[in-house]
Amino acid sequence: MTDTLLETSSASSSSSPEATDVTVPLGRKIVTAIPGPKSVALHERRLKVVPPGVASALPVYIEKAHDAIVIDVDGNQFIDLGAGIGVTTIGHTQEPVIEAAKAQLDRFLHTLFTITPYESYVRVAELLAEHTPGDFAKRSMLVNSGAEAVENGIKIARKATGRRAIAAFEHAYHGRTNLTMAMNYKAAPYATGFGPFAGDVYHAPSSYPYRDGLSGPEAAARAINYLEKHIGATDLAAVIIEPIQGEGGFQVPADGFLPALQEWCTANGVVMIADEIQSGIGRTGSYFASEHFGWVPDMVLSAKGIAGGLPLAAVTGRAEIMDTAQPGGLGGTFGGNPVATEAAIAVFELIEKNELLKSAARIESILKPGLLALKDKYDIIGDVRGKGAMIAIELVEAGTGDSTKVPNAAAVSAIAAYAAQKGVLVLTAGTWGNVLRFLPSLAISDELLLDALSVLDDALAAL
Ligand SMILES: *Cc1c(COP(=O)(O)O)cnc(C)c1O
Numbered sequence: 001m002t003d004t005l006l007e008t009s010s011a012s013s014s015s016s017p018e019a020t021d022v023t024v025p026l027g028r029k030i031v032t033a034i035p036g037p038k039s040v041a042l043h044e045r046r047l048k049v050v051p052p053g054v055a056s057a058l059p060v061y062i063e064k065a066h067d068a069i070v071i072d073v074d075g076n077q078f079i080d081l082g083a084g085i086g087v088t089t090i091g092h093t094q095e096p097v098i099e100a101a102k103a104q105l106d107r108f109l110h111t112l113f114t115i116t117p118y119e120s121y122v123r124v125a126e127l128l129a130e131h132t133p134g135d136f137a138k139r140s141m142l143v144n145s146g147a148e149a150v151e152n153g154i155k156i157a158r159k160a161t162g163r164r165a166i167a168a169f170e171h172a173y174h175g176r177t178n179l180t181m182a183m184n185y186k187a188a189p190y191a192t193g194f195g196p197f198a199g200d201v202y203h204a205p206s207s208y209p210y211r212d213g214l215s216g217p218e219a220a221a222r223a224i225n226y227l228e229k230h231i232g233a234t235d236l237a238a239v240i241i242e243p244i245q246g247e248g249g250f251q252v253p254a255d256g257f258l259p260a261l262q263e264w265c266t267a268n269g270v271v272m273i274a275d276e277i278q279s280g281i282g283r284t285g286s287y288f289a290s291e292h293f294g295w296v297p298d299m300v301l302s303a304k305g306i307a308g309g310l311p312l313a314a315v316t317g318r319a320e321i322m323d324t325a326q327p328g329g330l331g332g333t334f335g336g337n338p339v340a341t342e343a344a345i346a347v348f349e350l351i352e353k354n355e356l357l358k359s360a361a362r363i364e365s366i367l368k369p370g371l372l373a374l375k376d377k378y379d380i381i382g383d384v385r386g387k388g389a390m391i392a393i394e395l396v397e398a399g400t401g402d403s404t405k406v407p408n409a410a411a412v413s414a415i416a417a418y419a420a421q422k423g424v425l426v427l428t429a430g431t432w433g434n435v436l437r438f439l440p441s442l443a444i445s446d447e448l449l450l451d452a453l454s455v456l457d458d459a460l461a462a463l
Pocket of ligand 1: 144145146147148150173174175176242246247275276277278279303304
């Protein structure tokens with residue numbers, strides 16, 4: 001790839017010319033107002049048939065995408081720092097994944113694994129057993145979405161323990177189904193008006209070093225006190241946490257927090273579940289973010305990045321926990337669709353072959369110092385945090401970064417809007433909406449990252 005940012009060239013690594021005609025756009029390019037006229041027209045059509053509850057952060061309608069660039073129907077090219085919320089972790093339209101899916105399309109599309117099974121489902125379970133933390137017998141079941149993985153993880157933990165209560169954490173996000181709405185920390189917009197909600201769900205205090213100043217053991221002691229006093233260990237089926245919180249704002253727990261909780265869970269017969277739906281599959285520079293913290297969970301949930309963009313999710317857990325569910329108790333019509341499982345196998349192979357875990361470290365080595373330099377320059381950046389290709393900045397009101405740390409959601413919205421106008425897609429997050437999160441694909445080049453950082457600099461300067 002050349003370092004020319006504003007040109008296109010044909011795909012470089014194409015093994016068979018007919019395999020893909022995706023040209024590789026090398027950089028951002030804005031040729032119309034954002035959104036452009038064709039996007040505006042599509043949006044008008046959409047508003048007549050799609051309810052506003054399904055909102056779009058930036059209503060530019062996408063025509064194609066490759067690596068870390070998306071191109072809209074008006075011909076605008078954006079540097080994608082969101083990857084569909086960490087789904088296209090390996091990059092958009094990676095050829096080995098497309099080929100694997102296409103080959104399966106020619107063989108069969110569906111049989112239903114719980115009627116007549118097929119090998120690729122088994123292979124994905126083997127890969128998950130190999131790459132999730134912990135050297136013990138594991139089982140995996142495959143489903144279609146992150147929320148469905150959470151639902152099944154909780155269901156199995158309850159069966160395995162015979163207990164009722166579930167503890168999630170402050171700032172947690174687990175999905176939009178009835179149970180997972182109850183598990184999220186933030187009500188608006190995910191739960192407002194959609195109740196009644198599932199019961200027996202609690203929120204323990206988390207580890208949020210920037211705001212609580214607690215060490216890992218201190219934060220764990222606080223959480224354990226809550227679990228013991230407010231719920232009681234003997235009624236607690238599962239403790240579920242994102243090792244790095246996603247939607248809540250990329251809080252990285254203090255060292256020691258997660259292993260101390262796991263130790264308490266193990267001692268008390270509680271299933272501890274890692275929701276790695278956003279942080280897993282190479283995103284943070286290890287296969288699963290739990291590894292950074294020396295945490296070996298009883299159960300790991302995967303979804304977003306696992307199949308390169310096709311819908312697939314997984315519950316992977318200790319065999320003795322997973323095996324408690326009765327035959328027929330687990331499943332679902334589309335779970336482990338064969339096109340998605342073939343794509344997932346290709347994703348795992350690509351991570352190995354292209355050493356993509358190193359790519360996550362490379363991205364961190366550019367983004368972190370770049371953002372820390374912006375933090376020195378702009379005092380509304382209160383915190384820079386995250387790991388690998390999962391990095392965020394938390395914005396506060398000017399002059400409050402060392403004291404009250406007043407959340408600054410307005411600045412986050414303004415920066416995201418400015419960046420979009422300049423051809424950079426960034427996502428927002430945070431319980432107070434005051435976090436900008438960066439989830440680029442591992443295929444992003446150094447040049448694109450540096451270019452995106454310069455746009456952020458301009459956006460901060462323009463505030
Ligand atoms: C996205 C997400 C979910 C929900 O996944 P869906 O596929 O949207 O149902 C659950 N947990 C975490 C941490 C997520 O990021």
